[in-house]
Structure formats: C-alpha cells, structure tokens
Amino acid sequence: MSHGFYIALSYGISALIVALLIAWVWWDGRARRRELAELEGSGIRRRSTATPKDNAA
Amino acid sequence: MRLKAEGLAARRGEDLLFSDISFDLGGGDALILTGHNGSGKSTLLRVVAGLLPAEAGRVTWSGPGESSRASEACHYLGHRNAMKPEMTVSENLSFWKTFLGDTARGRGVSIAEATELVGLGGIAHLPFGYLSAGQQRRMAFAKLLVAYRPVWILDEPMAALDARAEETFTDLIQRHLQAGGLLLAATHQPLGLDNAQELRMKGFSAFPQDALQ
C-alpha cells in the first residue's frame, strides 16, 4: 500500500510554494535596494542619513 | 489650418448657457475665454473638443491632410489631469504619447525633454500620486508636449500654479503659437499673451452674444 504519487505531489507542492515565497522575498529585497540606490544616486538622502552602518545593511 | 465655429449653442441641463457663438482661428491665433463662474466657458471648450453635443451650430477643422473631426486635432486639458496616481510620471506620459500618437510625425518631444520643459526634469520616475497639486498640473501640461496636436484647449491651465510655473506655461504657450499652433483657453488670470483675442462670456443669455472683435 504505497502512495508514492500523493507523497511526491505533496512534497513537490510544498517545495514549490516555499520556493516561490523565498523567490518573492528575495526579489522584493533586491528591487527595494535597487530603488534606494537609484534615489541615492540621484542625490536624495534621508534626513537622518548619518551612520555608515545604514549603508552596509 | 483653420478652426472654425459657427453659431454654437449649448445647454447645461435644461438651461441654455450660450448661443450663437462663432469664431475663426488660424495658425498662431489664440482665443481667451473670460467671464464669471458658470458663464459657460468650460462648456464651450468641451463642445469644441467634441465632448459635449452642441445644441446648434458646428465646429469644423481644416488642416493639412487631416480628417475634418476637430476633436482629433485638439489637446484637451481639463480640470482633471488625466494621469494615474499609481503609475510613475514617465509611465503615464509614455502611455499618452503612444495612445494619442503624433499626428504630425515626430513633432512631439521625448518624455525627458517634456518634463525638463515644464521645469520638473529628473523626477519622472516617481509615481504621479507623490507629486504636489502644482507639480501634477505641470506634468499634465507635459502631456501636451509629448504628443503633438495643433490645437490646445486649456481649461483653467493656471490653477494651482505658482508664479514661476505660470511663467513657464506662458513661455510654452508662446512657443506653441509661434510654431503655428492654435490656442483656446478659459482663464481668470491674464495669460500674458500680447496677440490674443478675447471672448467675454456673459452667461445665461437668451440673446445672441457678441462674438469676436
């Protein structure tokens, strides 16, 4: 009594959803950082610019 | 190029707002509509733009190789800016540039150039909704520059603008007129055009109005 199909499918779906989630979070972070860099490049800085740590993060 | 109106009349609801208005504009001519609130300035502009049916009379347009529908030769800038706050300025402008198309090929300027001309170069990447009311108005004006139309119909173009922006607008309008364009504007403030004709709207009149001259 094996249900390889269902097991494979459930692991597959879970992996897919997790992969999509990670990809989304990753891509979102990349896009935001790029936008920040663009704004930074066009000479707009935050009011409380200050610490170098800020840029490292 | 001639924009001709003959015996125009229009209603607002049940009331006749104006009747028997005629004018005849050629290349480089400007016509300024003045008059108190509710005198039918906006309605007249919308009738000329083809957005409202005229009660009587007609508007004709004759240009080089263009169709005779006047509204296709016109840019209409109403009270509302026709820009989407969710999209960036350049997305908005490039949409209108493509959607409107340039009637005379290549005479519309690029988006970067247009934003530069209205004095807001460098912020075209921002969402339109982030801009202040005056900046939004200026970007809406940039829309007139990206796609070329011989006739500009402007309804209160100077609303929400500061003095420097007004100057910019006047310059742009002058340039448009010198390039052979036509202007039809409703305004309270003087536009600072020296060669403009004026049409004073009295409003709610059943009697024929004095048209030009």
Added chain:
Amino acid sequence: MTESLAITRFSDLANPTRFLSLAGRIIPWLAGLTLCLFAIGLYLSFTTEGDYQQGETVRIMYVHVPAAWLSMMCYTVMALSAIGTLVWRHPLADVSHKAAAPLGAAFTLIALATGSLWGKPMWGTWWVWDARLTSVFVLFLMYLGLIALNRAMDDPSKAARLSAVLILVGFVNIPIIKFSVEWWNTLHQPASVVRLDGPTIDPEFLIPLLVMAVAFTFLFFTLHLMAMRNEIWRRRVGAQRRMAARMAGRGT
C-alpha cells in the same frame, strides 16, 4: 543617551536603522541553520519506516503538521505585533505584522494542500468540512483578506493600525469559529489527524516531525526578518520619493 539602560535598549530596537543592521547580521546565520535543519529533517523523513496503518502517507505528515503549526504560530506573531501597533505604536510592529501576512498565507496554503493530498488516499476525498479543516481554511481567507487590506491603502501607518484591529478581532474569532464548527459538524470521527500529545505517536515518527517543525519555524523567522527588512526599505523608498518630489519644487 541619558536614559536608563532599559530605555536605551528599547529605543535602539525601535530604531529601524538599528534593526536593519541587526537583521543583516542575523539573516545569513538563520538561513544557514534553516538549510541544515531541512537537510536533516528531509533525510530523516525519507528514511523512517512507514506506519502500519497509514502506510507511506505518513511522510506527508512531516510537511503537513509543521506547516499547520506555523500557520497558527504566524497568526500569533501577527496578533502580538498588532498589540504592539495599537498599544505602543511601535513602527517595527507595523512592519512585522504586515510582513508576516503573506508568509502565513503561504504556510496555510501548504497545510491545506498537503492535508488534501493526504486525505484523498486515506479518506477517499480531497476535502471534508470538518472542524479543523474548515477553521484552517477560514484562517487562510483571513490572511488573504489582510493582504488585500494592506494593499488597498496608501498610508502605511493607517493601514497598519486598521489591519491590527482586524487581526485582533480575528484572533478572538478563531476559537469561536473552531468551536462553532465543531458543534455544527458532529459527523466527523475525532482524531483522524495525527496528534502530537499522548502516546499515540511513535518516537520513530516524532523525531523527524520535530526536526521538520523546528526547520519550518526557522524558515519562517528567516523569511519574516527578510520581509520586514524589505518593508522598511519599501517605506524608505516611499519617504525619499516624496522628498524628491518636494525638492524638485523648491530647487532648480
């Protein structure tokens, strides 16, 4: 910096810049740990014996149970953050529950999908409207509703306050849903679903289950930190864009 240590700590945490640098340092470690745990967990879950009753399908449980557990823990995290938003008006709390909603929805979806895939061979149907399944499904709908609410509003702090109210109301509502659904549907036999408590579960299954649960939990925290960081960046982009718009008016 004249305040007492506790207050300094608190204001440090409240400072998003501080949070960003902290998150930047922690995230790689958390991600690595998550990866290791998943490697061990997956290895264990494929090498253990099948259950005599459930057969091989017990392996689905190693994904299903942690996901279901996370779907509830995520809501708890959101509810705590919502209290933080409403009581202390802590900006990081706003960010926290906004960032957690998509994660919660995803884990709930995994729980629903794997549960369904387990139910088909074991019960002969993809879905039954029993108490537990139904309340998890309602939870899923609530996550999606919160995402939609957050997306629908421009002003992030207003959106955060309103969704915090909704989260707390939902938190109160979930037990009610659960119990009412149990009363509503008494047809279903109890304890079809594997339960962690009591001796019903063999250590052989318990170990991979626990490892996977810990792995999923770490996955959640890694992603949550990353998503919070994204959200802070998103707000900075918004703030800087508004500033750019203001500067363009004044300058040139």
Added chain:
Amino acid sequence: MMTLLVRDLKLSVRAGGGALIGVLFFMTVVAVIPFGVGPDLNLLSRIGPAIVWIGALLSALLGLDRLFQTEREDGSLDLILMQEHPLVLTVLVKCLAHWIANCLPLVIASPLLGLFMNMSEVAIGAVALTLLVGSPALTFIGAVGAAVAVALPRGGLLVSILVLPLAIPVLIFGVSASYAAVEDPAPFMPPFLILSAITLFFAVLGPLGAALALRNGGD
C-alpha cells in the same frame, strides 16, 4: 491599443487594484455555502457547479463599476473619447484587460473550489471550461452597465442590478453545460456551443452599447 491593455493590466495589479479582491470574494462566497447548507458531501457535490458559477458571476460583477469610473474621475475618459481610434475598439480592449485581470483568476481558482465542493474531476473540468468560455460574456455585458452608470455616484450597486438580469442566459447555459458533462443523458456540446455563441454575440454588442453610452453620457 496594446499600450492601453498593458496600462490597464499594470493598474489592476498595482496597489489598490481589484484583481486580488475579486478572487478573494469568490472564494469567500463559495466557502460560506457549506455553512449554510450543511457539510453533506453528496448534497455539495450535486449543487457544486451551480454554486461555483453563481460565485463567479457575483465576483465578476464586483469590480465592473470601476471599469470606466476611474477613467472618468481623473479625466482620462475625455482624452480617450477624443481619439481617432474607434471607441468600440477601445472599449473592447478595456474589457479584455478587465477580463484578464479579474475573471481569469476566477477561472483559475474555480478548480480549487470545486475540490471543496467535493465535485468529481469531470465536473471540475467542465465548470472551469464553461467559466473560461462564459465569463467574457459577463464582462462585455457588464461594460454596458458600467458605461451607463459611469457618472452616477453610487454606480456600483446600480451596475449589479442592471447587469444581473442580462447575465441570466450566461448562467443558465454555463450551469447546464457543466451538469451535462456529469449526468449521462444530457449532451454537453449543445449548451456549451450556445454559451460560446452568447459570448461572441456580446463581444460585439457589449462594446457597441458601451461606446454609445459613453458618447451620450458626457458631461
């Protein structure tokens, strides 16, 4: 025209766009039905196709009132009306964008809800197929209602009231084709073909009517 399509799609997924809300409403409506009729799986599988169809119908109407209203509110409608593109074509493209953004997700979500309704695989496939073919008709009919109610302050409710009666044939043939796929004696093709015909018919009539209404509704 492509630019208009792309713009509308962009707007629908940007913040405040209605694409997600439609699907969510669909899922919620279908999900509350079992609470009303009870968790009897046999009963649910019998009424399933009808429930899914009604849910899709209601959620397809949900965002329709905004189809032209947003354009009118910011003045874009004026500029669109002035253009030399045939207005019918513009309306058709807007309908298409609306369908892709709001109705296609419903079609994609419908198999999932079919599972919740304990429907058989054939019935699920049939419902998804009939929704795919029938839902454009809902958008086209709705466009007329949206164009008529464009200038009204509480247009949303009115659009639903105006459009629902017109959408009845779509519902009838959609549901009967879905049932025909499961129950033996009834053939599947005739109602399905009629459904396709209705969609094609409204693809012509809907934009025409909407364009006419927009031209006359100017203010």
